[in-house]
Amino acid sequence: LGQWDEAGRMRARLSRRRHAGALATQLPFYDARLRLRRGEPLDRLLVRLEAVRPKLPADQFPARAAALYSAAKDYDGFIARLREAWQAAPGDPARRVDYALAHARLGDLAQAQALLEGVDMEALQGHGRPFAWWARGLVELRNDKASAEATLMQGVEGFLRIASPAAWSSLALCSGACALAMVRNGDRAGARTMIGRVWPVLKAHADTRLRAEIESEIGTP
Numbered sequence: 001l002g003q004w005d006e007a008g009r010m011r012a013r014l015s016r017r018r019h020a021g022a023l024a025t026q027l028p029f030y031d032a033r034l035r036l037r038r039g040e041p042l043d044r045l046l047v048r049l050e051a052v053r054p055k056l057p058a059d060q061f062p063a064r065a066a067a068l069y070s071a072a073k074d075y076d077g078f079i080a081r082l083r084e085a086w087q088a089a090p091g092d093p094a095r096r097v098d099y100a101l102a103h104a105r106l107g108d109l110a111q112a113q114a115l116l117e118g119v120d121m122e123a124l125q126g127h128g129r130p131f132a133w134w135a136r137g138l139v140e141l142r143n144d145k146a147s148a149e150a151t152l153m154q155g156v157e158g159f160l161r162i163a164s165p166a167a168w169s170s171l172a173l174c175s176g177a178c179a180l181a182m183v184r185n186g187d188r189a190g191a192r193t194m195i196g197r198v199w200p201v202l203k204a205h206a207d208t209r210l211r212a213e214i215e216s217e218i219g220t221p
Helices: 004-014 022-037 042-049 060-071 075-088 093-106 109-117 126-142 148-160 165-184 188-205 208-217
Strands: none
Touching: 004 022, 022 042, 022 060, 042 060, 060 075, 060 093, 075 093, 093 109, 093 126, 093 208, 109 126, 126 148, 126 165, 148 165, 165 188, 165 208, 188 208
């Protein structure tokens, strides 16, 4: 929700205790994202995070670091880190989808399409499928296809079925793209309603391209 100060206070309380397992390797990335939002340079944060790399599978470190690049609006770095994660686990369809989605959002549409053509939807776990629909819908949206709305709506519906706040940012970004498809298909009222439902999250996490498109074509609540 962009409440960085409150998140920082929660992070400080967590730091007073020792943690094991997944949380022990997740907390440094949460801390880095908060520090980034408060103005600490990305390169300094990445150096500090290198201590965590040996504790993670080869694909997880770049995948987690990618979120920092995105928050810093270093979109070339964002795409490169997700390529690195996919190359470290080429048999994982979720990593392939993540890399395809990065290109669909901010990179090479032809590359996104080629990657998506190699995705076995049946091999994806249930929570991975909305990301595939989001990526496919974005490719259609960028290629001015009317079908983008229906495809992106599948992604929205999929994210809504994930009962965790961890899905909120993805839901908001996919909803923003879906709203653009709606307005381009002539449904301005529906597009404004959709944007209004996710705006508190979307305004904190939208990339510059999506934010500019929404402000230009739909407006903000």
